[in-house]
Amino acid sequence: xxxxxxxLAEVVGESYVSNQPEETYFYARDxxxxxxxxxxxxxxxxxxxxxQKIVKLAAKEKIPLVPMGAGMAxxxxxxxxxxxxxxxxxxxxxxxxxxxxxRYALVEGGTSQxxxxxxxxxxxxxLRHSIPDSPATAxxxxxxxxxxxxxxxxxxxxxxxxxxxxxxxxxxxxxxKIGSCAVSPHWFSKGAPFPxxxxxxxxxxxxxxxxxxxxxxxxxxxxxxxxxIFVTDREDLVPEIVFELTHTEMVEDINVFSQPRPMIFKDNxxxxxxxxxxxxxxxxxxxxxxxxSLDRFIxxxxxxFMGVPPVLKPTILDSPQRSVCRFADVKRGGGFEYSGxxxxxxxxxxxxxxxxELATKYDLAYSAMARIIGRGHCMMFGFAFTFNxxxxxxxxxxxxxxxxxxxxxxxxxxxxxxPTVNEQRMALAKMDPHTRNLMKMIKENLDPHGIMNPxxxxxx
Amino acid sequence: MKFEEIVxxxxxxxxxxxxxxxxxxxxxxxxxxxxxxxxxxxRMWLIRGWLNQEIKNSERFxxxxxxCATCSNCVxxxxxTFGEDLVNIFIAAREELVNQGIIPPPVRDYLKSIRTHGxxxxxxxxxxxxxxEGTAVEPFDGQPYLFYVGCVGSYDExxxxxxxxxxxxxxxxxxxxGILGPREPCDGNEVxxxxxxxxxxYMAGENIxxxxxxxxxxxxxxxxxxxxxxxxxxxxxGGELEPSHYTQILAPLIQEGKIPxxxxxxxxxxHDPCYLGRHNKEYEAPRKILSAIPGIKxxxxxxxxxxxxxxxxxxxxxxxxxxxxxxxxxxxxxxxxALDTGAQIIAVACPQCAKMLDDAVKAENLxxxxxxxxxxxxVGRALA
Numbered sequence: 027x028x029x030x031x032x033x034l035a036e037v038v039g040e041s042y043v044s045n046q047p048e049e050t051y052f053y054a055r056d057x058x059x060x061x062x063x064x065x066x067x068x069x070x071x072x073x074x075x076x077x078q079k080i081v082k083l084a085a086k087e088k089i090p091l092v093p094m095g096a097g098m099a100x101x102x103x104x105x106x107x108x109x110x111x112x113x114x115x116x117x118x119x120x121x122x123x124x125x126x127x128x129r130y131a132l133v134e135g136g137t138s139q140x141x142x143x144x145x146x147x148x149x150x151x152x153l154r155h156s157i158p159d160s161p162a163t164a165x166x167x168x169x170x171x172x173x174x175x176x177x178x179x180x181x182x183x184x185x186x187x188x189x190x191x192x193x194x195x196x197x198x199x200x201x202x203k204i205g206s207c208a209v210s211p212h213w214f215s216k217g218a219p220f221p222x223x224x225x226x227x228x229x230x231x232x233x234x235x236x237x238x239x240x241x242x243x244x245x246x247x248x249x250x251x252x253x254x255i256f257v258t259d260r261e262d263l264v265p266e267i268v269f270e271l272t273h274t275e276m277v278e279d280i281n282v283f284s285q286p287r288p289m290i291f292k293d294n295x296x297x298x299x300x301x302x303x304x305x306x307x308x309x310x311x312x313x314x315x316x317x318x319s320l321d322r323f324i325x326x327x328x329x330x331f332m333g334v335p336p337v338l339k340p341t342i343l344d345s346p347q348r349s350v351c352r353f354a355d356v357k358r359g360g361g362f363e364y365s366g367x368x369x370x371x372x373x374x375x376x377x378x379x380x381x382x383e384l385a386t387k388y389d390l391a392y393s394a395m396a397r398i399i400g401r402g403h404c405m406m407f408g409f410a411f412t413f414n415x416x417x418x419x420x421x422x423x424x425x426x427x428x429x430x431x432x433x434x435x436x437x438x439x440x441x442x443x444x445p446t447v448n449e450q451r452m453a454l455a456k457m458d459p460h461t462r463n464l465m466k467m468i469k470e471n472l473d474p475h476g477i478m479n480p481x482x483x484x485x486x
Numbered sequence: 487m488k489f490e491e492i493v494x495x496x497x498x499x500x501x502x503x504x505x506x507x508x509x510x511x512x513x514x515x516x517x518x519x520x521x522x523x524x525x526x527x528x529r530m531w532l533i534r535g536w537l538n539q540e541i542k543n544s545e546r547f548x549x550x551x552x553x554c555a556t557c558s559n560c561v562x563x564x565x566x567t568f569g570e571d572l573v574n575i576f577i578a579a580r581e582e583l584v585n586q587g588i589i590p591p592p593v594r595d596y597l598k599s600i601r602t603h604g605x606x607x608x609x610x611x612x613x614x615x616x617x618x619e620g621t622a623v624e625p626f627d628g629q630p631y632l633f634y635v636g637c638v639g640s641y642d643e644x645x646x647x648x649x650x651x652x653x654x655x656x657x658x659x660x661x662x663x664g665i666l667g668p669r670e671p672c673d674g675n676e677v678x679x680x681x682x683x684x685x686x687x688y689m690a691g692e693n694i695x696x697x698x699x700x701x702x703x704x705x706x707x708x709x710x711x712x713x714x715x716x717x718x719x720x721x722x723x724g725g726e727l728e729p730s731h732y733t734q735i736l737a738p739l740i741q742e743g744k745i746p747x748x749x750x751x752x753x754x755x756x757h758d759p760c761y762l763g764r765h766n767k768e769y770e771a772p773r774k775i776l777s778a779i780p781g782i783k784x785x786x787x788x789x790x791x792x793x794x795x796x797x798x799x800x801x802x803x804x805x806x807x808x809x810x811x812x813x814x815x816x817x818x819x820x821x822x823x824a825l826d827t828g829a830q831i832i833a834v835a836c837p838q839c840a841k842m843l844d845d846a847v848k849a850e851n852l853x854x855x856x857x858x859x860x861x862x863x864x865v866g867r868a869l870a
Contacts, residue, residue: 041812042520046546051535052523057497070520096500097522117520140508147507162508163500348565354497355566361497416494 060102095168107481258329359414369440556801580681615667626664
């Protein structure tokens with residue numbers, strides 16, 4: 027087609043399509059370390075019908091199409107590796123339904139985490155969703171698309187496990203409903219009791235279709251919330267500590283962090299646990315169970331609860347934790363990236379040591395953070411390094427450190443979370459060949475022209 | 487470029503686009519254009535790209551830079567320590583473009599008009615005090631206060647009405663003040679915001695000298711933009727003034743009973759002007775006035791005080807109109823939000839906001855349901 031711009035403008039209006047250098051420059055990048063690649067067009071649709079028309083157009087012309095939320099994965103998943111169209115979804119941000127009794131919310135594909143949180147607090151104060159600590163601009167659809175985690179992950183698993191329905195525009199342009207919504211007006215299940223087709227889209231980074239609606243399960247929001255921090259200088263004890271805490275089934279969320287600054291945190295491992303309650307009695311009951319679960323570590327003098335200064339509490343209880351972003355400015359440089367493999371909790375000591383080893387080797391500032399997934403079923407371990415965007419040498423050292431993390435994580439039995447293209451290739455190379463062929467079959471059948479976020483999950 | 491050492495530090499996390507409770511995106515230009523490039527993070531990354539010569543100064547780049555309403559929402563909500571300089575960084579980039587002489591035509595025309603005529607309306611200075619004709623307002627002659635109305639209050643029909651309304655209340659309150667009339671200069675706030683640093687500094691210097699010569703220290707300011715210039719910018723070049731926004735003067739006068747009020751029944755929502763609110767942290771004086779009127783039911787829009795959504799007139803956009811037009815223009819979004827509150831009146835405390843929202847009410851076909859009135863005009867309806 028000669029006039030792709032004109033064709034896109036016909037769909038969304040001239041104001042919402044661009045092939046100007048400013049947009050192609052910006053949308054060529056994410057805040058991480060992946061090299062830029064410019065799209066040919068950026069388009070900002072408002073309706074599912076517009077998305078559908080754009081997909082059909084891209085399919086007809088065999089032009090790559092990359093859906094984008096806030097672009098906060100940091101691993102280049104929204105960088106258009108083969109050019110084409112980047113579709114910024116954030117104008118599609120309506121909350122379509124909240125079913126209070128069935129505890130689910132249905133939102134459009136560009137709705138931000140922050141918007142849903144705010145809406146629920148105002149209109150349904152007894153409900154909440156599992157909000158991640160990525161910035162509040164992160165969209166719900168893209169978070170489940172990458173199998174993100176959030177505040178309720180220790181209780182209910184990956185945020186994608188909490189999906190209760192999808193509407194997807196397939197690479198052919200057809201609109202497809204996934205889950206109970208395919209046969210019912212209600213969005214309460216993403217699959218069961220029928221075959222769960224959500225796996226054709228979740229975790230695929232848009233390589234099999236574009237999520238235009240997503241329903242997520244909501245959970246009770248208690249009136250009170252508090253935080254405790256258990257500190258030990260023995261990383262080898264962390265898996266045991268997590269095991270005891272998860273056994274109580276009293277905790278909302280468990281994160282473990284280790285970082286060299288400020289000095290108070292150096293050489294220690296901090297298990298941050300959040301508890302909630304509707305009454306003082308409920309909160310104190312949970313607090314006591316949590317405290318007693320770790321008695322043996324206190325008696326052996328291997329750890330103890332630190333007093334959380336009141337001034338620090340709002341920062342820790344903040345949801346999402348805005349302070350997470352500030353790690354990007356540790357080196358006065360606007361950047362951080364982490365490799366966050368999903369791995370067994372028993373690997374925590376190794377991972378923590380590896381983080382410090384790589385930080386020393388490459389002279390980088392680090393933060394190690396683990397989020398417990400399920401009742402200790404696994405964890406996301408974030409090997410995070412901050413870099414100065416104006417220091418190309420530091421950026422290169424960070425890339426090297428993260429590459430070593432990738433190799434280590436795979437060798438330690440981990441699997442990559444929101445993997446870069448290189449990590450995807452590493453994973454595919456190690457993958458059971460029958461699984462790899464199944465992925466290939468799915469991709470080729472759903473996207474025969476290979477237009478959807480090409481370069482990602484490509485089986486050679 | 488000033489602040490060049492900061493530009494690369496933006497992580498583009500996007501907190502700057504939101505209100506503090508994340509209820510909505512609150513950056514006017516981002517709401518209008520929809521591309522990340524028109525958000526604060528987008529500007530930061532593009533400015534860096536431009537400084538690194540990866541992109542050029544194009545019409546689009548200019549539109550991106552000059553569509554910033556300098557509303558300071560990003561400053562309020564950025565999570566980084568450098569966030570306090572975000573608007574300053576955007577203005578610094580505009581300065582570079584102004585210095586290169588490659589700027590959008592409406593910006594060029596605005597600055598040219600200020601240089602040539604001393605006001606953006608290309609009107610003679612002699613016309614400047616005409617708004618006060620037929621009133622009891624006197625020329626300044628050593629009274630305790632100067633009433634400074636600014637360019638919009640002097641020349642714009644809507645602005646002139648508001649200037650008369652405020653002056654009337656000041657007189658009723660027994661305040662002794664005068665105006666400069668034809669000698670009143672432009673305050674230069676928008677000149678600075680549009681990137682003409684040299685001219686704005688020159689204007690500030692000239693104005694400070696004039697005020698000093700006339701013995702002026704206490705100034706009652708009609709327009710929050712001028713209030714901002716006098717309060718934030720003039721001290722940096724030696725100005726020792728005591729500016730007050732007119733609501734800060736009226737609020738105590740009303741509370742002390744010096745302006746008696748009768749009942750006036752209306753549901754009113756107040757729109758915080760960015761240069762009174764976020765830039766200068768005055769959120770309560772206008773609300774105190776409205777709350778003091780018997781019969782007024784004051785209802786808040788979701789986005790209020792430090793989370794107020796800009797009308798789109800700031801940063802020179804009132805004159806350049808880069809942000810105007812279409813249903814996603816900030817003023818129209820704001821008017822729809824006001825309608826959601828059930829209010830019949832949008833109260834404003836800025837002549838620029840008044841005009842912006844007036845036009846938006848018309849564009850939304852809401853003239854039979856919503857009225858835009860300055861706080862002083864509402865008080866005027868309730869005078870005993």
